[in-house]
Amino acid sequence: MAQLTYLEAIREGLRGEMRRDPRVFVLGEDIGVYGGAFKITEGFLDEFGPWRVIDAPLAETANVGAGIGAAVMGMRPVVEMQFADFVTDAFTQVVNMAAKYHWRTRMPLPLVLRMPYGGDVKGGPFHSQCMEAWFAHTPGLKVVAPAFAEDAKGLLVAAIRDPNPVMYFEHKHLYRFRREEVPEGDYATPIGRARLVREGTALSVISYGWMLHKCLEAAGLAAADGIAPEVLDLRTLAPLDRDAILGSVRKTGKALIVHEASRTGGIGGEIAALIAEEAFESLDGPVVRLASEDSPVPHNTGLEAAFQPTVAEIADAMRRLAAY
Amino acid sequence: MAQLTYLEAIREGLRGEMRRDPRVFVLGEDIGVYGGAFKITEGFLDEFGPWRVIDAPLAETANVGAGIGAAVMGMRPVVEMQFADFVTDAFTQVVNMAAKYHWRTRMPLPLVLRMPYGGDVKGGPFHSQCMEAWFAHTPGLKVVAPAFAEDAKGLLVAAIRDPNPVMYFEHKHLYRFRREEVPEGDYATPIGRARLVREGTALSVISYGWMLHKCLEAAGLAAADGIAPEVLDLRTLAPLDRDAILGSVRKTGKALIVHEASRTGGIGGEIAALIAEEAFESLDGPVVRLASEDSPVPHNTGLEAAFQPTVAEIADAMRRLAAY
Amino acid sequence: MKSKRESPRIEERAGRPPSDRLLEMLYYMRLQRAIEDRGVKLYYQGRIPGAYFTGWGHEAIAAGATASLGPDDLVAPMHRDLAAYLMRGITVGEVFAQFLDREGGPTRGRDGNIHMGDPQRGILPFISHMAASVPVAAGMALACRQRGESRVVLTFFGDGATSTGAWHEGVNFAAVFRLPVVLVLENNQYAFSTPLDRQTAAQAFVDKAVGYGIPGVAVDGNDVLAVHEAAAAAVARARDGAGPTLIECRTLRVRGHSEADKFSYVPKALLEEWAARDPIAAFEERLRAWGVLGAEIDETMQVRTAQEVEDGLAWAEASPEPDPAAVADGVYAEE
Amino acid sequence: MKSKRESPRIEERAGRPPSDRLLEMLYYMRLQRAIEDRGVKLYYQGRIPGAYFTGWGHEAIAAGATASLGPDDLVAPMHRDLAAYLMRGITVGEVFAQFLDREGGPTRGRDGNIHMGDPQRGILPFISHMAASVPVAAGMALACRQRGESRVVLTFFGDGATSTGAWHEGVNFAAVFRLPVVLVLENNQYAFSTPLDRQTAAQAFVDKAVGYGIPGVAVDGNDVLAVHEAAAAAVARARDGAGPTLIECRTLRVRGHSEADKFSYVPKALLEEWAARDPIAAFEERLRAWGVLGAEIDETMQVRTAQEVEDGLAWAEASPEPDPAAVADGVYAEE
Ligand SMILES: Cc1ncc(C[n+]2csc(CCOP(=O)(O)OP(=O)(O)O)c2C)c(N)n1
Ligand SMILES: Cc1ncc(C[n+]2csc(CCOP(=O)(O)OP(=O)(O)O)c2C)c(N)n1
Ligand SMILES: [Mg+2]
Ligand SMILES: [Mg+2]
Numbered sequence A, B: 001m002a003q004l005t006y007l008e009a010i011r012e013g014l015r016g017e018m019r020r021d022p023r024v025f026v027l028g029e030d031i032g033v034y035g036g037a038f039k040i041t042e043g044f045l046d047e048f049g050p051w052r053v054i055d056a057p058l059a060e061t062a063n064v065g066a067g068i069g070a071a072v073m074g075m076r077p078v079v080e081m082q083f084a085d086f087v088t089d090a091f092t093q094v095v096n097m098a099a100k101y102h103w104r105t106r107m108p109l110p111l112v113l114r115m116p117y118g119g120d121v122k123g124g125p126f127h128s129q130c131m132e133a134w135f136a137h138t139p140g141l142k143v144v145a146p147a148f149a150e151d152a153k154g155l156l157v158a159a160i161r162d163p164n165p166v167m168y169f170e171h172k173h174l175y176r177f178r179r180e181e182v183p184e185g186d187y188a189t190p191i192g193r194a195r196l197v198r199e200g201t202a203l204s205v206i207s208y209g210w211m212l213h214k215c216l217e218a219a220g221l222a223a224a225d226g227i228a229p230e231v232l233d234l235r236t237l238a239p240l241d242r243d244a245i246l247g248s249v250r251k252t253g254k255a256l257i258v259h260e261a262s263r264t265g266g267i268g269g270e271i272a273a274l275i276a277e278e279a280f281e282s283l284d285g286p287v288v289r290l291a292s293e294d295s296p297v298p299h300n301t302g303l304e305a306a307f308q309p310t311v312a313e314i315a316d317a318m319r320r321l322a323a324y
Numbered sequence C, D: 001m002k003s004k005r006e007s008p009r010i011e012e013r014a015g016r017p018p019s020d021r022l023l024e025m026l027y028y029m030r031l032q033r034a035i036e037d038r039g040v041k042l043y044y045q046g047r048i049p050g051a052y053f054t055g056w057g058h059e060a061i062a063a064g065a066t067a068s069l070g071p072d073d074l075v076a077p078m079h080r081d082l083a084a085y086l087m088r089g090i091t092v093g094e095v096f097a098q099f100l101d102r103e104g105g106p107t108r109g110r111d112g113n114i115h116m117g118d119p120q121r122g123i124l125p126f127i128s129h130m131a132a133s134v135p136v137a138a139g140m141a142l143a144c145r146q147r148g149e150s151r152v153v154l155t156f157f158g159d160g161a162t163s164t165g166a167w168h169e170g171v172n173f174a175a176v177f178r179l180p181v182v183l184v185l186e187n188n189q190y191a192f193s194t195p196l197d198r199q200t201a202a203q204a205f206v207d208k209a210v211g212y213g214i215p216g217v218a219v220d221g222n223d224v225l226a227v228h229e230a231a232a233a234a235v236a237r238a239r240d241g242a243g244p245t246l247i248e249c250r251t252l253r254v255r256g257h258s259e260a261d262k263f264s265y266v267p268k269a270l271l272e273e274w275a276a277r278d279p280i281a282a283f284e285e286r287l288r289a290w291g292v293l294g295a296e297i298d299e300t301m302q303v304r305t306a307q308e309v310e311d312g313l314a315w316a317e318a319s320p321e322p323d324p325a326a327v328a329d330g331v332y333a334e335e
Helices: A006-020 A044-048 A060-072 A084-098 A101-105 A132-136 A149-161 A209-224 A242-252 A267-278 A301-307 A311-323 B006-020 B044-048 B060-072 B084-098 B101-105 B132-136 B149-161 B209-224 B242-252 B267-278 B301-307 B311-323 C019-044 C059-066 C082-087 C092-099 C133-146 C165-176 C205-212 C224-239 C268-275 C279-289 C295-318 D019-044 D059-066 D082-087 D092-099 D133-146 D165-176 D205-212 D224-239 D268-275 D279-289 D295-318
Strands: A002-005 A024-028 A053-055 A076-080 A112-117 A142-144 A166-171 A179-182 A195-198 A203-207 A229-233 A236-238 A255-262 A287-292 B002-005 B024-028 B053-055 B076-080 B112-117 B142-144 B166-171 B179-182 B195-198 B203-207 B229-233 B236-238 B255-262 B288-292 C074-076 C153-158 C181-187 C216-220 C245-250 D074-076 D153-158 D181-187 D216-220 D245-250
Touching (some): A002 A149, A006 A024, A006 A044, A006 A166, A024 A060, A060 A076, A060 A084, A060 C133, A084 C133, A132 A267, A142 A149, A149 A166, A149 A179, A166 A209, A195 A209, A203 A209, A203 A242, A209 A255, A209 A311, A229 A242, A255 A311, A267 A287, A267 B267, A267 B288, A287 B267, B002 B149, B006 B149, B006 B179, B024 B060, B044 B053, B060 B076, B060 B084, B060 D133, B060 D165, B112 B149, B132 B142, B132 B267, B142 B149, B149 B166, B149 B179, B166 B209, B195 B209, B203 B242, B203 B311, B209 B229, B209 B255, B209 B311, B255 B267, B267 B288, C019 C059, C019 C082, C019 C224, C019 C279, C019 C295, C059 C153, C059 C181, C059 C224, C059 C279, C074 C133, C082 C092, C133 C153, C133 C165, C133 C181, C165 C181, C165 D165, C181 C205, C205 C245, C205 D205, C224 C245, C224 C279, D019 D059, D019 D092, D019 D224, D019 D279, D019 D295, D059 D082, D059 D224, D074 D133, D082 D092, D133 D153, D133 D165, D133 D181, D165 D181, D165 D205, D181 D205, D181 D224, D205 D245, D216 D224, D224 D245
Parallel strands (some): A024 A053, A024 A076, A076 A112, A112 A166, A142 A166, A203 A229, A203 A255, A255 A287, B024 B053, B024 B076, B076 B112, B112 B166, B203 B229, B203 B255, C074 C153, C153 C181, C181 C245, C216 C245, D074 D153, D181 D245
Antiparallel strands (some): A002 A179, A142 A236, B142 B236, B195 B229
């Protein structure tokens, strides 16, 4: 076990796959000489050379399209969006070219898009967005969003080995959040499986990414009041781990869903709908969602704090739902 | 009252606004000389001239961006996507430039995007998509999707007069579906208000667009078995008419949500979540969703029929839920 | 539009391609025409679901350019290039099965008309979004470059497609990395109903090449040998590592955009001018003059073409409808 | 990169702009520099949240081009053009309030750093997605054209931005409709860490103009009068209905992409070469030589500039933080 940050875990997973498999390469803006806006690929250019670490033009459609073309030819490209927000410039390539490729041809399309996303980096409306729900509503794409360094490495490895296009959402706030135990060497975290992070009986708290950590903190506060929340880290958003979600809710009878993306139309709706349809008979209370406001992400620190669910709000929701 | 098709109602609403307000103009591919791929703007070029009926290059980012720029200057552009599917080429302009404009500037952005969407036109995966959920998850956009000719006209008029960007989803299958009564002259259907199409007590059926008509047909079948479904036409998908949805479900205690978009991540999730959170105490049964498969839209007629919810499936779901 | 450099007329040309290559090009031009004519009949019989597009008059571009490729090269064609699909191994039966939405088509009824391809045969299936194949073609070439393979990617697009951001980004990417891509513009003077002056204010599309730092050449798109010569040079250049070339092939779309389009917006005189310049008839005449297309060879080829069409259609009709129970299958590849 | 047509050096020029215009340009160049220098201090004091960008060395482009506009004209600037915002009416106080995320900034703390603007003062606020303003600028010009107003839209973008589809589609749209748009490329030789050879294989960006059928001119971006002359000609041309012009202004980004960037990837020699060509110092020297910038005027201007910066900062510091309770407000305009 090594003590790594989430960022270092991503780097280690990526470098490990590039060493293991010559078909794996990275392409993106400022990822070579500069080592990436967040320095994830620092040192890669020297180790792997300019044809496996490709400094690309400022052109997301070209860069994603080129990744798709290389994947068509059997390579295993990892294309970096400098910020997830810029994927909107490549939307056709992602949702129409890549997502529908296997369905039309029955051939694999092993493409990974690295999506640095989320707030609390004073990025404002164009450098903080959480748009995972767009892609979870696009059949043919897989969507992962690790919360822990161990999964950040394991899910990236799994994404690279997956024969389908995978949207890998890496949370910028978690990059240097803290050091965690990360297994050495070569392992993959299975895509499509949630992780039970905290066992409990009072209610099921379902989250992912940065908010998962807020949920754990809130669970600690609730526990102090004698409430035992169960906390589930989804890890994968498409396909959802239906069994884990339903299993937990059938056990606790209550569900609190928390995400950073704006509330309306977010993944939380899909999860709540799943519960309301498949676990209805086990429900002892309303399915509650906490999410960010239905607005763009504000730049001002005070506004952004008000924009997102806080630990206190999450803890209150736990108390209210437990008491229901 | 005139007897018009849905297509004629759109044309009448658009022409009426262009006659009423010189700031209103249309821009898109093949909409002038040709009158539009679906002939909605037939005759407009002769009546309004080339600076109000603009045959544009094959360039959705340019066309939507130009619409935004004109709206910034106080014009009221209506930009046509030849098929809604092609909006992915303009995604940045829609979700980042247009959607966030008022929030950043406090100035209006009166832009309408006409989105011919949906299946049953043998269009296959790139000419049949239902992507309304992407935009309903984008704060700053309004999303409407009329099912009836009267609303097709009234909602287009309302969208043109609205100071915000409005995604106007017009269903291709409904264009020539049938003739309906459409009020003459100048009226607007309020954005954000659902329409109770059929009163009932057994369950609330919530739908929109083409599927709404399938739901009405299915309700007829269910009624023959003595079941009285209530059918709600959402008409607007963002903002949702929470009161109408919750009011109906609180009355009937049961909800069936039907849409043509793929199930996972669709608007149905948001509606089910709303119900499971706000109407939980009134629920006498699971919140059921019927939607298309989680796959691209197939071209083959038999495959597409299997892809979408059928009237029989909807009627069965009504019976099962009523009997629950 | 005035062309930057008209390619020399055939008579002035020293050498010319070997006879078998000449006949191969003619054969595929005729085969595209024969399949599409049959397709039009089927369409008007209501047997082809959805829209039906032909490359009527564009056969010289597809055949002339594709004939310049080697066995391991790759293509990313569009919707007027049936000959390109055929020359790279799609069978006539598969084409009709695709038209008829049958299981035997390359997309097995999932997608329609000419939205097909087969990566295993080196043919990228295009999507409807115009020019979306261009950056993907660049990526295919990138993979060849990364692996040190000397393969070339030939891609086709229309005049309207040049207005898209995808086209610009894809061409620029290929140019920046000097990738082995050959860019064939099928300038048929219309994008659906939209004339050239609504796509560009440039004197000629070929003028765009300089802005990407690549060579550009304009040729008569109805002269299969002019197209072939330009493509062969571009392919050689790409294979040498010198990067992409833009080839503007000028023609006219002498039918509707799709068979549903009555194209009354195209001036009669323009239609007559180009109808008189049918690429197949012109090539046949030339081959006869050269003694390459003797009566017997001609006869045999025509019989074969007709037979292929009938056999292919029969094969397609025998192909089953896709199984509705399998509608949700194949969205994801299994590990 | 060799330029297509270097603009004539000032000495050779017959006339020159009137002295008050010359001093106005100098004033705004100095004001941009003074604000940004103060901003850098604030940034290193940790008082500016998020990223901080400067237009250090780009002042001649913003000031020279913007000075060519009339009162009713419009601008769509980017992130190195502070002088353009100032010349079109954004106050120094508003700029600092924007930097400090205060309610008094044009985005009232919603967006940060130079992501600002004010449509009521004819300034389009840019979004982060590079070149997304270009098609919007075309649309603003379209509205002017539709209403028969003789207004011109001036838009700025970087060398990296030219690689985007948005840039291509926007420039092409403006060219096709001959819209009154002036396209100013700030070629500062880098896009973040990415050098020019990764953005284009063209000899010069100005070569792209011909592909859109518009004139292109390349000028020394550190020579404010060269920029101004080219922009004035392009504005006049646009106002006459002759359509857009591409102006490539060549400079170097002599600081980091943002203040967080140590830009070790830029060769020292290149930095020194351009540091020696500071646009403000060069302009001052010239104006002194012409006797336009006497000691007294100079002194007064410097005092005024310094005062404006201190007053503006004080105003911004007095501006309240946005009210967190209002976080969800203003997403939609009310009917
Ligand atoms: C991005 C996009 N927008 C609109 C369309 C609708 N459409 C299909 S073909 C076509 C015209 C294409 O013209 P061109 O590129 O010149 O090819 P041609 O059909 O003339 O061969 C249009 C507008 C599309 N397919 N893709
Ligand atoms: C579409 C898009 N992709 C990536 C980025 C991240 N990014 C911000 S500025 C920048 C470099 C811009 O370079 P250039 O256009 O030359 O302008 P400069 O900063 O050099 O003035 C990049 C890559 C972005 N803002 N937009
Ligand atoms: Mg064309
Ligand atoms: Mg630059």
